[in-house]
Amino acid sequence: MFNQLTEKFGVIFKKLSGRGKLTEENVREALAEVRRALLEADVNYKVVKDFLADVETKALGAEVLSSIQPGQLFVKIVYDSLVELLGKNAELIKTAGAPPTMIMAVGLQGSGKTTFCGKLALQYKNKGKRVWLAACDTQRPAAREQLKILGDSVGVKTHLAGEDAVAGALEARQRSLEDGADFLIIDTAGRLHIDEELMNELAKMKTKLKPTEILLVLDAMTGQDAVNVATQFHQKLGLDGLVLTKLDGDARGGAALSVRKVTGVPIKLAGVGEKLADLEPFYPDRMASRILGMGDIVGLVEKAQEAFSQEKAEELAERLRKKSFTLEDFRQQLLEVKKMGPLDSLAGKLPAAFSRGMEAGFDENGLKHTEAMLSSMTPTEREKPHIIDGSRRRRIAKGSGTSVQEVNQLLRQFEQMAKMMKSVSKMGKFKADLLGRLGRF
Amino acid sequence: MGFSFEKLKAGLTKTRQSFFGKVREVLGVGGLDEATLSRLEEILVGSDLGVATAERVLSHLKEETQRSGIARDREQVLSLLKSEIKSIVVDNGSPGDFEESLFAQKPSVVLVLGVNGTGKTTSIGKLARRFAGSGKKVLVAASDTFRAAAIEQLELWAKRSGADFVKAASGQDPASVAFDAVSAAQKRGTDIVLVDTAGRLHTKTNLMEELKKVKRVIGKALPGAPHEVWLVLDATVGQNGLLQAKTFHQDLGVTGVVLTKLDGTAKGGIVLAIASELGVKVRYIGIGEKLEDLELFDPEDFVEALFA
Structure with missing residues (x-):
């Protein structure tokens, strides 16, 4: 999607050919593409409208620097606006002046409240805190048992409410206070935002318990209705933060943007898996990428970070700075890339500008040949490719069981790549950021 | 209606x-x-x-x-x-026609699946109630051996709806629970077996493989089974619902959708995309937390509600 977007922007802004300012006509056209992308990511259509108006203002007349293309500039404006809207920095959960810090999890049925409570308990416990759980979901059968099992596996105490959820929460506060707890995490029953009776129950719990934080737990897969849900919960309870769950799926998560926009409440945490340790701080920049359809890049970066050893990446970066990218670097890169898994899936994950240059060199079938050819070169040849003449090419072909044509092709590809590396190092900050994230590819 | x-x-x-x-x-x-x-x-x-x-x-x-x-x-x-x-x-025929063919064989086996938190277990409770209420002998199989207390939750629903219940020992393979349930159903003269499964994101390959195994093993216990595979979909879901349906359909051959939580303000419009792209229709809708809050899907009502 991001590739598509970037390409579409490229076409739309082609006429500007890297100079001057973005024009009204171009911007309108590009905005229509952004609109579609955002709607497909489940951003609420009203929020999309406001967002586009904001981007339009920023984009109109924006100076196009000679170093970047107008299409890239537009992506940057959209991306930056998204990040800004999502909240620049990850915000944390407040702690109370006098313990225990009380955190109340609320939300619709099935959003993942109970699992979240277990995960949060583990996180605090791992920091050496004394944690209590309060099982106040008196609606769903066996919900309290579920939390108790989670609490036991984390190794924290769980108070089980009776039939009255509010009374249960108050008892839990008392017990955790007496036990000298640092944190009390309260699980509540899932409820519809239009269920007046149950919403009143939460309001009552808030008044009596005076929790430090009330967090709305929201499924990342939620569609257009997220706005209604969040608005109602916020009006009734005054939310302190949002928790986005099930981000380990392939939902683009536009609901996060909608909810953030209509409530202004910061997104604080993200659930990224079924295991209790799978809870992370919320990263607005990652979320912006994901909503724009760059989600795969984030995954790729993580994969790359796992596979690439930091040291080698730094070495390469150093060489890139000196603009001395050699066949030896190319070989090292190939070896590192191999650790990342099937290459065809990889090419698809790269932004268009990269994949075009890479596909030629990283064709899965050709990879083994490429590696063999590189290995058949002497270290000197790899460091100084320009010395590879006709007779050296014949020797390399023979040594690797390939043909001279293939060796020629490889050297041509390498040249292209070296050129790309150079142009990349000249590109604007946005590209450089991306590059850095790609394990300094 | x-x-x-x-x-x-x-x-x-x-x-x-x-x-x-x-x-x-x-x-x-x-x-x-x-x-x-x-x-x-x-x-x-x-x-x-x-x-x-x-x-x-x-x-x-x-x-x-x-x-x-x-x-x-x-x-x-x-x-x-x-x-x-x-x-x-819209389907050919009136809503509910498929229920007749559902009971054409005995026992009939329905595999119920979906991502986490859509309401699978609750829907099974409601379905059990619906079928038991019309005089059928129902057996519920608790193959969600992953989520804490899922089995206890289903057991309560089964009790309340008057259905038989087959459960796993903790950590037992979900496929073997399904096998036991289908075998038991054949001996007991059960009309319909509802197999609950653990919620899973469609992107988790290994968990999807586990589900395929459950389906295969059901077929071993009773050739031709499962007769229906129902995807439980949360009405609040956005465009990801289509991806879910596509993957589950491709891997397991979904025959119908149970659309839950329609009692909120969400419209569940994604089922239109699913119906038009995959040809999979909605069978039932969930409209509340009580056991009787399940109804046959009615296209007329649905279209009305879209514009409400």
Whole structure:
């Protein structure tokens, strides 16, 4: 999607050919593409409208620097606006002046409240805190048992409410206070935002318990209705933060943007898996990428970070700075890339500008040949490719069981790549950021 | 059907207007012009149909109205739009016809699946109640051996609905639970077996493989089973619902959808995209937390609610 977007922007802004300012006509056209992308990511259509108006203002007349293309500039404006809207920095959960810090999890049925409570308990416990759980979901059968099992596996105490959820929460506060707890995490029953009776129950719990934080737990897969849900919960309870769950799926998560926009409440945490340790701080920049359809890049970066050893990446970066990218670097890169898994899936994950240059060199079938050819070169040849003449090419072909044509092709590809590396190092900050994230590819 | 519509209606917001009321307002006096089309698109996209499906519906509507020269006739545009949408979700025959074929064999096995938190276990409780209420002998199999207390939750529902219950020992392989349940059903003269499974994101390959195994093993216990594979979908889900349906359908051959949580303000419009792309229709809707809050899907009501 991001590739598509970037390409579409490229076409739309082609006429500007890297100079001057973005024009009204171009911007309108590009905005229509952004609109579609955002709607497909489940951003609420009203929020999309406001967002586009904001981007339009920023984009109109924006100076196009000679170093970047107008299409890239537009992506940057959209991306930056998204990040800004999502909240620049990850915000944390407040702690109370006098313990225990009380955190109340609320939300619709099935959003993942109970699992979240277990995960949060583990996180605090791992920091050496004394944690209590309060099982106040008196609606769903066996919900309290579920939390108790989670609490036991984390190794924290769980108070089980009776039939009255509010009374249960108050008892839990008392017990955790007496036990000298640092944190009390309260699980509540899932409820519809239009269920007046149950919403009143939460309001009552808030008044009596005076929790430090009330967090709305929201499924990342939620569609257009997220706005209604969040608005109602916020009006009734005054939310302190949002928790986005099930981000380990392939939902683009536009609901996060909608909810953030209509409530202004910061997104604080993200659930990224079924295991209790799978809870992370919320990263607005990652979320912006994901909503724009760059989600795969984030995954790729993580994969790359796992596979690439930091040291080698730094070495390469150093060489890139000196603009001395050699066949030896190319070989090292190939070896590192191999650790990342099937290459065809990889090419698809790269932004268009990269994949075009890479596909030629990283064709899965050709990879083994490429590696063999590189290995058949002497270290000197790899460091100084320009010395590879006709007779050296014949020797390399023979040594690797390939043909001279293939060796020629490889050297041509390498040249292209070296050129790309150079142009990349000249590109604007946005590209450089991306590059850095790609394990300094 | 009047009763069910009333109930659905009661769950919706107070500002509810009928399909015709709302669309009439949008159409104004000018009929179908560009501004109206874009407002209609907002309504459809706002109901989670997705941009592509909304565009398809509206471009077809535009063509048809122009072709037949009714673009300025509000009433005719209205009924055309309505039948346009209905044609996507509607099944041959009346709602519930499939229930007859469901009980054509004995026992009939239904595999129930979906991502986490859509309401699988609750829906199974409601289905058990529905079938037991019509005099069928129902057996519920607790194959969700992953989520803490899922088995206890289902056991309570089974008890309340008067269904038989087969459960796993903790950590038992879900496929073997399903096998035991189907075998037991054959011996006990059960009419229908409902197999609950652990929620899983469709992107988790290993968990999808586990599900395929459950399906295979059911087929070993009783050739031809499972007879139905139902995907439980949360009405609040957005465009990811289509990806879910596609993957589950591709891997397990989904035969129907149970659309849950329609008692909120979400419209569940994604089922239109699913029906039009995969041909998989909605069977039941969930409209509340009580055991009896499950009904057959009615296309007419659904279309009404989209524009409510």
